[in-house]
Amino acid sequence: MSRWEVLSPGLQTTVQDQGRTGWRHLGVARAGALDPSALALANRLVGNAESCAGLEIVLQGPRLRLPRPSLIALVGARVQASWNDLPLPMGRPIHLPSGELKLGAVRDGARAWLAMTGGMDVAPVLGSRSTDLRGGFGGHEGRALRAGDLLPAGSSAGAATQPRFPAWWIDPDDPWTADRHVLRYVPLHHAAASALGTQRWRVHPNSNRQGLRLDGTPLEAQDGSGVSEPVAVGTLQLPPDGQPILLLADAQTVGGYPRLGHVIACDLGRAAQLRPGESVHFEPIDLRQARALSLGHQHRLARLRLAMAQRL
Incomplete structure (x- = not known):
């Protein structure tokens, strides 16, 4: 090693x-x-x-x-x-x-x-x-x-005097070459859940691996019960200031803020590519559409795995 x-x-x-x-x-x-x-x-x-x-x-x-x-x-x-x-x-x-x-x-x-x-x-x-x-x-x-x-760092490779790499490359076409400024989400039954998709938001500089903080016209944040509920990677929370938070990989497991919905798993890679100050739009979809998009994403990855297996 x-x-x-x-x-x-x-x-x-x-x-x-x-x-x-x-x-x-x-x-x-x-x-x-x-x-x-x-x-x-x-x-x-x-x-x-x-x-x-x-x-x-x-x-x-x-x-x-x-x-x-x-x-x-x-x-x-x-x-x-x-x-x-x-x-x-x-x-x-x-x-x-x-x-x-x-x-x-x-x-x-x-x-x-x-x-x-x-x-x-x-x-x-x-x-x-x-x-x-x-x-x-x-x-x-x-x-x-x-x-x-x-x-x-793992194991060493064979001897080389100059970098060597093949002429081919992989182009997954999603998410890093797709439109990262559109994130699709399944709304929950909160009054502000549909309003999330009616405007463009900007990524706040205080965003991190725990959550993507958004900045825009505040949504109406109704008083919640304050009782903590389960959250997951992709959950959209609404704090009292009306500025939503998209939870990412380092997110907590429970939270007291109201939940607006969930960004679909295959779009979280897009969210990872958003830079501070960039704009983002949330597009509401239903569960049927979410499942279809997930299957399409898995299909693309499976094709890439097969293509690499033939080359490597």
């Missing part, structure tokens, strides 16, 4: 996998990649199981020193990536010699995911290697990366 050295950490780089499941009844958040499908595809490209841990990169990536040759893949929003100043592409397996991997600004979105052969081999906590930033556990010391960290 090699240890990658963090030369600079980027804005918020964390170790993530498919998330921590089976513990919500004890108040433990799911955590995991904000777009699990993107990380799963990156893992496929380097020959890993989809459950392996990688790095989630937000807006500005890290600089990493690789002591041994490695096989990596980048999936998600476009990243200015280079090895020893040689540009690297997205969406394909890349054989790298030892040297410096620089991941710069994230373009056309907010997040990208880096996978490496063997995965990021940090110790699992409650069955997952994901970083829970609110809980302060999992991943690498329960926090975002810092300069000087040494990361146990």
Whole structure:
């Protein structure tokens, strides 16, 4: 096993996998990649199981020193990536010699995911290697990366003197190349649930992995009972100020704010790509439409898996 050295950490780089499941009844958040499908595809490209841990990169990536040759893949929003100043592409397996991997600004979105052969081999906590930033556990010391960290990064790849990668690449076409400014949701029986979709909202700078805070004309926030109710990743809450919150992977398990509805699971990857200040529109749909969209999303992923299996 090699240890990658963090030369600079980027804005918020964390170790993530498919998330921590089976513990919500004890108040433990799911955590995991904000777009699990993107990380799963990156893992496929380097020959890993989809459950392996990688790095989630937000807006500005890290600089990493690789002591041994490695096989990596980048999936998600476009990243200015280079090895020893040689540009690297997205969406394909890349054989790298030892040297410096620089991941710069994230373009056309907010997040990208880096996978490496063997995965990021940090110790699992409650069955997952994901970083829970609110809980302060999992991943690498329960926090975002810092300069000087040494990361146990799976296994090394075959010898190489220059980066090598194929001419083909994957183009999932959803969500990072789709219209991330439209999120579809199933409304609940709250008076303001339908009003959510009548205006455009802006992403508040205080948004984080726990929730996407929205800024717009306030919705009428009726007094709730204040009794906490279950919430999930994708739940839309309405605080007293009338500015909705879309819960993301680090969300709590219960909440006292009224619930407006739920963004469908296959659109949460789009939500992960929204940058502070960007606009977003919520489109109401029914359960039948939600199921059809979910099946279509799974169909696209299945086709990609088959295509990669033929190439790799």
